Amino acid sequence: MTGPPDGYFDAASTEPLHPAARQAWLAAVDAGWADPARLYRDGRRARMRLDEAREIVAGVIGAAPAEVSFTGSGTAALQIGMVGCLRGRARVGRHLVASAVEHSAVLHTAQWHEAGGGSVDLVGVDRAGRVDPATFAAALRPDTALACLQTANHEVGTVQPVAEVAAAAGAANVPLLVDAAQTVGRFAVPDGWGVLCASAHKWGGPPGVGVLAVRRTARWRSPLPPGERESGRSPGFENVPAIAAAAAALAAVARDAAAENARLATLTERIRAAAARWPDIALHAAGATTLPNLVSFSCLYIDGEALVTELDRVGFAVNSGSSCTADTLRPSHVLEAMGVLSHGNVRVSLPRGVTESDVDEFILTVPGVLAKLRAIAGVEGL
Amino acid sequence: MNAAEDPALTLDVLGRLCPAPIIELAKNIGRIDVGSVVRVLADDPAAALDIPAWCEMRDQEFLGEDATAPARAYLVRRAR
Numbered sequence: 001m002t003g004p005p006d007g008y009f010d011a012a013s014t015e016p017l018h019p020a021a022r023q024a025w026l027a028a029v030d031a032g033w034a035d036p037a038r039l040y041r042d043g044r045r046a047r048m049r050l051d052e053a054r055e056i057v058a059g060v061i062g063a064a065p066a067e068v069s070f071t072g073s074g075t076a077a078l079q080i081g082m083v084g085c086l087r088g089r090a091r092v093g094r095h096l097v098a099s100a101v102e103h104s105a106v107l108h109t110a111q112w113h114e115a116g117g118g119s120v121d122l123v124g125v126d127r128a129g130r131v132d133p134a135t136f137a138a139a140l141r142p143d144t145a146l147a148c149l150q151t152a153n154h155e156v157g158t159v160q161p162v163a164e165v166a167a168a169a170g171a172a173n174v175p176l177l178v179d180a181a182q183t184v185g186r187f188a189v190p191d192g193w194g195v196l197c198a199s200a201h202k203w204g205g206p207p208g209v210g211v212l213a214v215r216r217t218a219r220w221r222s223p224l225p226p227g228e229r230e231s232g233r234s235p236g237f238e239n240v241p242a243i244a245a246a247a248a249a250l251a252a253v254a255r256d257a258a259a260e261n262a263r264l265a266t267l268t269e270r271i272r273a274a275a276a277r278w279p280d281i282a283l284h285a286a287g288a289t290t291l292p293n294l295v296s297f298s299c300l301y302i303d304g305e306a307l308v309t310e311l312d313r314v315g316f317a318v319n320s321g322s323s324c325t326a327d328t329l330r331p332s333h334v335l336e337a338m339g340v341l342s343h344g345n346v347r348v349s350l351p352r353g354v355t356e357s358d359v360d361e362f363i364l365t366v367p368g369v370l371a372k373l374r375a376i377a378g379v380e381g382l
Numbered sequence: 383m384n385a386a387e388d389p390a391l392t393l394d395v396l397g398r399l400c401p402a403p404i405i406e407l408a409k410n411i412g413r414i415d416v417g418s419v420v421r422v423l424a425d426d427p428a429a430a431l432d433i434p435a436w437c438e439m440r441d442q443e444f445l446g447e448d449a450t451a452p453a454r455a456y457l458v459r460r461a462r
Contacts, residue, residue, distance in 0.1 A: 282435060300439060301401050301408070323400055323428045331400075331428045341435035342428045343400040377401075382408040 003353035007315040009362065011202075012154050012182065012294055012349035017249075018204030024248030025206065028241035036240055037228065046240045053240075053247035060254050061180070061189050061196055063213045069230035070209055070243050074181050074199025075105040077210035080223060080233060081177050081195040082109045084214070085146040086118065088221035089175070093143025094118035099131045099160065100337040101153050103179055107333065110148075118145075128288035129158035129338050137168035144174045151183040151190075155321050155334040155347055156285040157294030159183075166192025175218050182291060184211070185253040186261060194218040203253050204352065205246030208239060253352060264350050265292035267359045271348060274363045278370060282341040293350040296321070298335075299370055301379040302344030310369050311346070316362055321345045387445055387457050389421035390414040396453055400428035404436050411442065411460050421448055422456045429456065 004016040032049035034042035051065070058065040071077045086096065098110055100122040110120045121139045125131055131149065140147060147169045152159045162178055169176040175194030183189070185203035189196060195218060200209035212233055214220045227235045253260070272295055275281050280300035299307065304322025311318055319325075321332030322345040331342035350359065374380055391414050395403040403424040414420055422433060430447075433456045437444035445457035 280439065282439065298435075300436070301405055303401060323426070329399065329427070331431060336431060339431060339434070341439070342431045343404065377405065379405055379408070382405065 003355060004351035006355075006358055007362070008317050008351055009348045009354075010317050010319050011351040012157075012291075012347060013319055014201045014207070015204040015351050017206060017245075018252055018352075020252040021205050021245035021249035025241045025245035028244040032240040032244055036238055049244045050238055050240050053243045056247040056251050057211055058213070060250055061184060061198070061211070061213055062191065063196070064216070066231070067213050067215060069212045069214070069233035070238060070246075071212050071230075071234040072208055072210060072236075072239075074197060074202070074210040076234070077197040077199070077212035078103070078105045078177075078179060079109050081197050081212050081214070081220075082106065082113075082146060082148065083223040084220040084233070085175055085177060085195060085218070086113060087223050088219035089145035092145050093141070095141055095144040096120045096146050096148070097123060097136070097139045097144055097174075098148035099123050099125065099136070099150065101125050101129055101131075101155075101158075101334045102148060102150055103154060103181065104333070106148050106150075106179060125158075125337050127338055127340060128285045129153050129156045129334060130288055131160050131165065133161045133164035133168060136165050137172070140169065140172040140174050144172070146177060147174050148177045148179065150179040150181070151187070152291050153285075153334060154182050155332055156296040156338070157182075157288075157290035157349075158285045159289040159291065163190040163192065166190060175220075185250050186257050186292070195220065200242075200246035200249070203246075204249040206242045209242050209246040256352075260352050261292040264352070264354070267350060267354065267356065268293060268295045268348070270359060271295045271363060274366075278367055284335070284338065284340055291349075293352075294347065295349075296345065296347045298322075298341040299344030299346070300341065301377060301382060302370065302373050303377070304343055304345050306373055306376075307344055307346060307369070310373060311366075314365055314369065316365070319347045319349075321347060387419045387448075387459070389448075389457065390418035392421045392423065392455075394423045395429075396423050396425050398424070399426050400432055402426075403429045404432050407433065407436065407458065408440070411458070414460050416460050416462060419445065419457055419459050421451065422458065423451060423453045424456065425454050429454075433458065 036046040304320040443459040448455040
């Protein structure tokens with residue numbers, strides 16, 4: 001198996017395509033190209049690929065195949081999932097609860113709901129980015145139509161107490177939408193969700209495939225005009241080759257998850273231990289349970305954009321939550337909710353198959369990069 | 383929050399983006415006596431996070447925002 005490109009440390013944005021996905025995609029463009037809704041031979045072949053893919057995904061997330069729909073993206077899954085729940089429970093009320101550190105697709109949908117006359121409560125997090133289940137439970141009201149929580153945070157890696165929040169939501173009769181984008185294929189999803197969303201390119205599938213799973217028992221009403229595809233939950237002709245590729249990648253990464261999680265956790269621990277010795281670093285989510293492949297830290301007096309650019313120049317691709325790297329010129333809403341140092345931020349998210357020597361090279365390289373940037377900025381000794 | 387603190391020094395970093403406000407604060411805090419207060423006028427949204435975080439890393443005392451200031455402002459007491 002060929003590994004990810006050297007120095008690519010931005011798996012939380014997108015995981016490089018898994019070799020099993022490429023293989024399945026090529027097979028499906030040859031044998032799964034026809035309309036899966038048609039009854040002739042080539043249509044049935046495409047339908048078989050689609051059904052197989054649905055079964056694989058359903059198996060990994062703990063759903064019935066009929067509960068799983070494929071969308072055009074993870075964002076589309078979140079939008080349709082959220083708005084469908086709010087619509088299905090409009091008689092109960094128009095109150096929405098979500099954590100303050102959800103993916104921007106969730107927060108934008110919440111803002112949109114609020115602009116349309118709904119009400120929204122965002123539940124804050126501690127310094128490590130973790131939601132307190134009791135605080136989340138206290139935000140649920142008799143008129144709460146939907147609660148949303150991520151399985152793990154995409155910027156700092158903090159694992160959220162989904163099982164506890166699901167129990168509280170269940171007790172309050174509020175459906176819980178779980179954004180599992182960062183963990184599907186790594187960990188089993190805790191039970192108790194009403195709607196689950198994920199995105200194939202985060203686990204090594206191709207872009208353009210989202211997963212929207214809606215429990216049979218969930219009060220979900222489509223916000224879209226009627227359609228025949230994907231149980232009416234996602235519009236348009238299914239991208240069967242991409243969906244087949246997504247499922248093949250998921251089967252492969254889920255099979256190897258336990259060993260790869262342990263290996264990646266050793267490597268991120270090595271980065272954390274090294275970063276703790278670098279001068280003037282704020283290591284985020286320290287002490288919290290985090291994703292095995294993600295480390296986030298901020299470097300005092302350093303411009304996040306300059307840091308990303310310099311690391312790229314020396315061969316490392318990382319993302320930053322600093323405001324200077326965002327179009328909005330605001331720091332990441334996650335770092336803001338945590339109340340931590342936001343400038344000079346680096347998110348290292350290791351892809352599956354990353355080599356140990358690549359990580360060691362990064363650990364050797366960063367101190368020199370920080371020293372160089374601090375010298376240019378004239379901040380040494382401050 | 384302590385609006386009654388009388389700043390010994392005001393730093394105007396309005397219009398400057400992170401990490402410039404923090405660098406200015408770090409460069410200038412030595413100009414005031416230990417126990418005195420510096421006021422930082424900063425409209426960069428990151429300053430709200432970064433000034434308290436800097437205080438923690440440098441063992442300085444973050445007093446909060448100065449509600450009496452004409453622009454967004456933060457108060458820091460030199461603790462050492």
